[in-house]
Amino acid sequence: MGSLRDEQKRIARDRILQALAAEITENGLLDLSIPTVAERAGVSQRTVYNYFENKDALVRALADWAEQWMEDRGGRVVEPDIELIPQALEVNFALFAEMGDVTTALARIRSELHRDPGLYGLTDSGHERRTEALRAGLTEVRPDLDPDELAAVTAIFRTLFRFETWDYLANDFGLSGADAGRVAAWAYSVLLDALQDGRGPFDGSG
Numbered sequence: 054m055g056s057l058r059d060e061q062k063r064i065a066r067d068r069i070l071q072a073l074a075a076e077i078t079e080n081g082l083l084d085l086s087i088p089t090v091a092e093r094a095g096v097s098q099r100t101v102y103n104y105f106e107n108k109d110a111l112v113r114a115l116a117d118w119a120e121q122w123m124e125d126r127g128g129r130v131v132e133p134d135i136e137l138i139p140q141a142l143e144v145n146f147a148l149f150a151e152m153g154d155v156t157t158a159l160a161r162i163r164s165e166l167h168r169d170p171g172l173y174g175l176t177d178s179g180h181e182r183r184t185e186a187l188r189a190g191l192t193e194v195r196p197d198l199d200p201d202e203l204a205a206v207t208a209i210f211r212t213l214f215r216f217e218t219w220d221y222l223a224n225d226f227g228l229s230g231a232d233a234g235r236v237a238a239w240a241y242s243v244l245l246d247a248l249q250d251g252r253g254p255f256d257g258s259g
Contacts, residue, residue, distance in 0.1 A: 066104050069094045070118050070155075073111060077158035082165050087111070112162065119155050123148050130183070135190035135210075135245065139238035142214060146237060149219040150230020160220035184211055195248055205254050209244065213237045 072094035076085060087108055091098045105111040120130055128148045129141040149156040188207045192198070198206065212218060214237075222233040247253075 062104075065096065065100060067118075069096065069101055069104060069111070070115055073115055074155040074158035077161055078154045081161060082112070085112070115155065115162070116159060119152060119159060122152065122155075126151075135187065135194065138210075138214070138245075139242050142238040142241060143231070143234035145214070146219050146222075146234030147230040149216060150223060150233070156216050157220050157224065160216040163215075163217060183214075187211055187214075191248070194245075195251075195253070198253065202253055202255050206244075206248065209254075210241065213241050 069090065073085075073090050076090055076093055085108065087098055087101050090111065091101045094101070101111065105114060123145065124130065126148055128145050129137075184207060187210055188203065191203065191206055191210065195203075195206075218237060219230070219233055222228045222236060223230065228236065
């Protein structure tokens with residue numbers, strides 16, 4: 054009985070978060086409300102509050118939920134070996150496509166977060182962890198890069214691995230999850246080859 058009840062709770066929580074993602078995708082964050090999310094999820098407001106203390110906690114939960122969903126399906130949130138990142142990109146972008154509204158909602162949340170860092174008490178808590186892992190890997194490949202070069206190279210590589218990049222390739226250019234993953238993996242591999250060959254963005258060698 055306990056396991057059945059737990060499964061029912063999981064299903065209800067997932068439904069609420071999926072409804073949240075759909076609401077953000079369609080209408081953004083500005084007028085987001087618990088009643089709207091509850092109505093879209095087909096549950097009572099009280100049910101939403103049973104799982105999430107307030108609107109801030111509801112919005113913050115979406116990224117953690119998506120990250121766990123991806124990890125359960127073989128996605129790689131942080132890939133410590135930069136040589137394996139192209140394969141991880143293909144897997145992740147296929148999963149981003151599978152998540153649909155959730156991925157688009159997260160891209161929009163992050164966009165809003167850049168404009169208003171205090172929005173809903175949001176912080177991109179995993180960003181620094183992922184960036185540091187990538188920076189360490191790139192430093193091993195090119196220990197000669199000065200801080201400005203390393204920052205620039207890290208920025209472009211991180212950009213290729215983000216929800217926003219999938220959203221742009223898929224929704225602005227109509228690429229499938231698999232095609233978007235292949236494009237991002239290809240761009241990553243080209244840049245990595247250039248870096249390993251001693252070329253960089255500031256050395257005039259292209």
